[in-house]
Amino acid sequence: MATGRPHRPATRSRGIPEATVARLPLYLRALTALSERSVPTVSSEELAGAAGVNSAKLRKDFSYLGSYGTRGVGYDVEYLVYQISRELGLTQDWPVVIVGIGNLGAALANYGGFASRGFRVVGLIDADPELAGRQVAGLTVLHSDELERVVEENGVSIGVIATPAGAAQQVCDRLVAAGVSSILNFAPSVLAVPDGVDVRKVDLSIELQILAFHEQRKAGENAAALPEPENGEVTPVEPPATAAVTRGRTDREGQPARPDGGPDSDGGTDSAPAVMPA
Amino acid sequence: MATGRPHRPATRSRGIPEATVARLPLYLRALTALSERSVPTVSSEELAGAAGVNSAKLRKDFSYLGSYGTRGVGYDVEYLVYQISRELGLTQDWPVVIVGIGNLGAALANYGGFASRGFRVVGLIDADPELAGRQVAGLTVLHSDELERVVEENGVSIGVIATPAGAAQQVCDRLVAAGVSSILNFAPSVLAVPDGVDVRKVDLSIELQILAFHEQRKAGENAAALPEPENGEVTPVEPPATAAVTRGRTDREGQPARPDGGPDSDGGTDSAPAVMPA
DNA sequence: GTATCTTTGTGCACGCGTTCACAAGGGCAT
DNA sequence: ATGCCCTTGTGAACGCGTGCACAAAGATAC
Incomplete structure (x- = not known):
């Protein structure tokens, strides 16, 4: 999942919990599918199944609406589709700009899921003069110089950043200065924004790392469960050699020593050394 | 954030909270940047700033390690980079396959963030015979028929699904059957998987819809705060016409009536009709 | 009109995650 | 060696989110 990030005290005013808001699009998608099949009504149990959640949770979510x-x-079905759409603000038209038309930016521009729900891409922007003028997804790529103009002329309030990490903060600042107040950030960097601006982050690398963590633990479980040591001297749960062979993984080499002369918490227990990634 | 998804009782065994695991990659990234600048040590306050979190949270997170x-x-810095890398399982080599080499799949294949952290793309797979044999990101795209072979020969345990929604479940089933136990899903569909398989979902459309929700509420706040009505007859917070003009949005038309003959909760209060998205 | 059956809506309790605030602990100056 | 100062590590309180279990409420059959 894209990593969440708070920002305001939580969900205020009418007080729909943030967790509920995050699930509404899921319900909406399931409901839209039912609508296309002309299903007139649906029970909380059925819909919950289609959305992959607990039915009690779904009912509670709806009770907030x-x-x-x-x-x-x-x-x-139809009525609920309408209510959720309205609650999410999808009954409006949201002009969107995408900054950074590399592989990812182009993929986003071509992504059909945007247009179908009230989001309209009105500008593709890239810093590379080579790209300016090219056609991507039926739109002409504009040079960064045009960023402010496009945002202001179209009343854009949602911007998508798909640039390299180094450019992200600068692009973000310009978007915000031009009037954008919601940003979807694909660049692997932490964005600083003023109050009142929402940032959501989608980070492919982080998602993979979280998967790797769980995968590693799964591998460790298949081995004998080590007794837990006490006192902060942590015994790392290393995937045993058998697991590594089974799945064809290879460990790397090198391992930094503990900085101070203090006790090396890995001493003797960590037989699988490693090097830090670039 | 990509939308989280539980699955197991939580984080068991050594008990690192899931929320902490999700932040470790963030810390790691900030630490790596410090490492490249040859900064020897860092305080929790500084590092927290760089990672965009609260320093108390950071210290508590580290205390679990x-x-x-x-x-x-x-x-x-160096020592911490190593410890976090080891905890996340990044000291191993993780072979990854990407299924669905459309715009997004190609973007993922070219994404540098994978290789830099122990993830190695060993297979690009697509159902389209046209694509088979093409070179993408230095790899030859293989036809779906080869899926099982690639997974087994390389001991792949992490798979990335970037196919259209319709194909996702089937691809998922085949990946799981072949031995994959962690899946990163970019397709807008809910995947059913057996116990022991982790799925993380990244859904661009959902992220945008969540932004739209907050954006809509921001617009509503700028207008007079309506008094909250009682008794479930919800008065929708509609962005007033002034806001729509300011930002150049346009409302659409049409609105389903309440199914039963019961009270129409929007009666008189909801002047902004809408149509459901496709 | 009455009884029964189905499904919603929600009060309540529990557990995870966050934050505060401070004691414990290590460096450094003197 | 001693005392000061800085930063970590964590106990405790709080708040949000989840799930159970049931009462309320509408539909349907008779």
């Missing part, structure tokens, strides 16, 4: 169900029957 | 800091001084 109001009482849109009918006891003994379920929810009216 | 062990006592790696020095009071009065801070943390040794």
